[in-house]
Amino acid sequence: MTQNIYDTPEFFQGYSQLARSVHGLDGAPEWPALRALVPNLQGRSVVDLGCGFGWFCRWAQEQGAADVLGLDVSDNMLTRARATTHGAAIRYQRMDLEQLQLAPRSIDLAYSALTLHYLERLPALFATVHQALKPGGRFVFSVEHPIYTAPARPGFVLDSDGQRIWPLNHYALRGPRRTDWLAKGVIKQHRTIGDYVNVLIRAGFTIAHLDEWAPTPAQLAAQPALAEEQDRPMMLLMAAAR
Amino acid sequence: MTQNIYDTPEFFQGYSQLARSVHGLDGAPEWPALRALVPNLQGRSVVDLGCGFGWFCRWAQEQGAADVLGLDVSDNMLTRARATTHGAAIRYQRMDLEQLQLAPRSIDLAYSALTLHYLERLPALFATVHQALKPGGRFVFSVEHPIYTAPARPGFVLDSDGQRIWPLNHYALRGPRRTDWLAKGVIKQHRTIGDYVNVLIRAGFTIAHLDEWAPTPAQLAAQPALAEEQDRPMMLLMAAAR
Numbered sequence: 001m002t003q004n005i006y007d008t009p010e011f012f013q014g015y016s017q018l019a020r021s022v023h024g025l026d027g028a029p030e031w032p033a034l035r036a037l038v039p040n041l042q043g044r045s046v047v048d049l050g051c052g053f054g055w056f057c058r059w060a061q062e063q064g065a066a067d068v069l070g071l072d073v074s075d076n077m078l079t080r081a082r083a084t085t086h087g088a089a090i091r092y093q094r095m096d097l098e099q100l101q102l103a104p105r106s107i108d109l110a111y112s113a114l115t116l117h118y119l120e121r122l123p124a125l126f127a128t129v130h131q132a133l134k135p136g137g138r139f140v141f142s143v144e145h146p147i148y149t150a151p152a153r154p155g156f157v158l159d160s161d162g163q164r165i166w167p168l169n170h171y172a173l174r175g176p177r178r179t180d181w182l183a184k185g186v187i188k189q190h191r192t193i194g195d196y197v198n199v200l201i202r203a204g205f206t207i208a209h210l211d212e213w214a215p216t217p218a219q220l221a222a223q224p225a226l227a228e229e230q231d232r233p234m235m236l237l238m239a240a241a242r
Numbered sequence: 243m244t245q246n247i248y249d250t251p252e253f254f255q256g257y258s259q260l261a262r263s264v265h266g267l268d269g270a271p272e273w274p275a276l277r278a279l280v281p282n283l284q285g286r287s288v289v290d291l292g293c294g295f296g297w298f299c300r301w302a303q304e305q306g307a308a309d310v311l312g313l314d315v316s317d318n319m320l321t322r323a324r325a326t327t328h329g330a331a332i333r334y335q336r337m338d339l340e341q342l343q344l345a346p347r348s349i350d351l352a353y354s355a356l357t358l359h360y361l362e363r364l365p366a367l368f369a370t371v372h373q374a375l376k377p378g379g380r381f382v383f384s385v386e387h388p389i390y391t392a393p394a395r396p397g398f399v400l401d402s403d404g405q406r407i408w409p410l411n412h413y414a415l416r417g418p419r420r421t422d423w424l425a426k427g428v429i430k431q432h433r434t435i436g437d438y439v440n441v442l443i444r445a446g447f448t449i450a451h452l453d454e455w456a457p458t459p460a461q462l463a464a465q466p467a468l469a470e471e472q473d474r475p476m477m478l479l480m481a482a483a484r
Contacts, residue, residue, distance in 0.1 A: 147389065147413070152405060163394060165409035167401055169473040171389070172456035192475075193435055197452040207449040210439040214414030231411040233434075 002098060002119050003187045006052075006074035014182030016080075024055035029226060030142060030213045030235050034113070037140045037209055037239040041065040044108035047132070049097055049125075049141075050115025054081030054090070060111075061087040071095035097125055102132035112141035114235070117149060117188050120176075122196075126203035133242040139205060140240075145212060145233040149177055149190040156228065166232035196238060205240035213237055244340060244361050245429045248294075248316035256424030258322075266297040271468060272384060272455045272477050276355070279382045279451055279481040283307040286350035289374070291339055291367075291383075292357025296323030296332070302353075303329040313337040339367055344374035354383040356477070359391060359430050362418075364438075368445035375484040381447060382482075387454060387475040391419055391432040398470065408474035438480060447482035455479055 005011045019027035025035075042064035048056050051070030060068045070092045072078050078092050086092075097119060110129045116122065129139055148154065150171040159165050174195065177188045197207060212233040215226040228234075247253045261269035267277075284306035290298050293312030302310045312334045314320050320334050328334075339361060352371045358364065371381055390396065392413045401407050416437065419430045439449060454475040457468040470476075 147410065151407070153401065153403075157401065159395065159399065159409055161395075163409075163411065165393070165399075165407075165411050167405075167407035168389065168410045169405065169407050171474050172454070172472040192454050194452045194454045197439075197449065201450065207439065208443065210436045212414070212434045212436045230414040232413050 002073070002096070004073050005118075005183065005186050006072075007076050008183050011183035011186065012074075012076045021053060024053070025059055028113075029215060029219055029223065029229075030237065032216075033211055033213055034140065034142055034237050037138075037211075037237065038111070039109060039138055041109065045069075045106060046109045046111065047071065047102065047107050049100070049110060049112035049129075050118075051081060051092065052077050052113070054085030054092065056111060056113060057081070057090045057092075058085040058087060060109075061089045065089055067091070069093065071097065071100070073097065100125055100128050102128055104131050105134045107132045108134055108137045110137070110139045110141075114142055114144065116141055117143040117190075120189055122191075122199050123203065126199050126205070130203045130205060130242055135242055137242045138208070138239060139200075139242075140238070142213075142235050142237045143196070144188060145236040146171065146190060146192050147232050148234045149188050154179060156231070164228070164231060168232075193236060196236070200238070200240045205242065208239040208241050209237075211237040244315070244338070246315050247360075247425065247428050248314075249318050250425050253425035253428065254316075254318045263295060266295075267301055270355075271457060271461055271465065271471075272479065274458075275453055275455055276382065276384055276479050279380075279453075279479065280353070281351060281380055283351065287311075287348060288351045288353060289313065289344065289349050291342070291352060291354035291371075292360075293323060293334065294319050294355070296327030296334065298353060298355060299323070299332045299334075300327040300329055302351075303331045307331060309333070311335065313339065313342070315339065342367055342370050344370055346373050347376045349374045350376055350379050352379070352381045352383075356384055356386065358383060359385040359432075362431055364433075364441050365445065368441050368447070372445045372447060372484055377484055379484045380450070380481060381442075381484075382480070384455075384477050384479045385438070386430060387478040388413065388432060388434050388437075389474050390476045391430050396421060398473070406470070406473055410474075435478060438478070442480070442482045447484065450481040450483050451479075453479040 025031045043066045046060045046065045047069045051072050057068045057070040068090045073096050081092050156164050174191050177190050213235040214229050267273045285308045288302045288307045289311045293314050299310045299312040310332045398406050416433050419432050455477040456471050
């Protein structure tokens, strides 16, 4: 069973203060790149796997989606979502994604932002998503980039010349990584880019796009701290089609 | 115009002494994984982009390929290939891959080993390969992994605890990397995994497999030095289908 860290008070309190929690989609610098992978939603059915505060669900409704299902394992997140991002086309539901079931050929877009790297097993989930998509439907997601999750000690250090380097190791060693991010003992599952790609292909998907997100020049000018993202990607964005 | 480092005497001399030069395909630890991506070649047409000493061309003929075209920009490599890996089904030809032309729907397998990261521009080449493949044909290649080509100073260092780390930086900064490998001033072209994937997709390919190569337990037991490849991948293997 995957860890449900979002219902740990210390973590939830910290998470609630992140720019992406306070400002929603516009607080996430990768959002413009991720949004570019999302098809036209007018009249479409959407499911959000790990919907969090529901920012994407509300945006999908604003884009004209006919129905939006937001799923999350965290009661804290769902309570906030129901209070702040509700809408006539939106349903929120508690769900352990490793137990996910969805009706066949019922969905146009499956979306997931920074959730899948918490899950221990992806093959069954990806197969469930694939069968739930209508032919031509899309699966668009972001995860923490494997370069970001791999290291034994994930944090920039300076080399002997004072250059900033990311201390990569253990890249091929799949499995849990215990980090202290917002709370002690947050567990992420490290896998490689190849793993994400090949599990999608084996589930029947066609890979449509793969983006190792980095800031645009305009974003860099506005937020110089994003230069770190040029040295090592923190996020992997993918789109796949049924 | 891409650098032709293989016709630099110092580089060629060093290259000729690598295990993969002396022992052929079996001297390359990634070969079993790459071979697994190659379809049955019985009666098939094959082109090898950057054929080097011709080890793969000879292997393809042994697998029953009907014709094998080995292309390389290096006269040194082609001279050696014609002398040591010739065969009735094999033709060797000097070619700058950035000028490549191939007849439409004439080829079953396009193969390339550790060559494409020397090329400045891939889109035209990938489009040429795509149109040259028969429907259902495959493009299988290996390149130096972007994690390997990215850093300003590509070499393991020890962190403050004595742990081996790969000093990753500059990952999103595409373009030439000047290294001293076998000779001074060898120029490779850094791009991201996303770049390889998206250029393939834009050329019309379907991604079939992506492998960030690491040794098997048996290989590690036989060659403990390969443990470095678990910390950071040196090679990216890909298969795509027309």
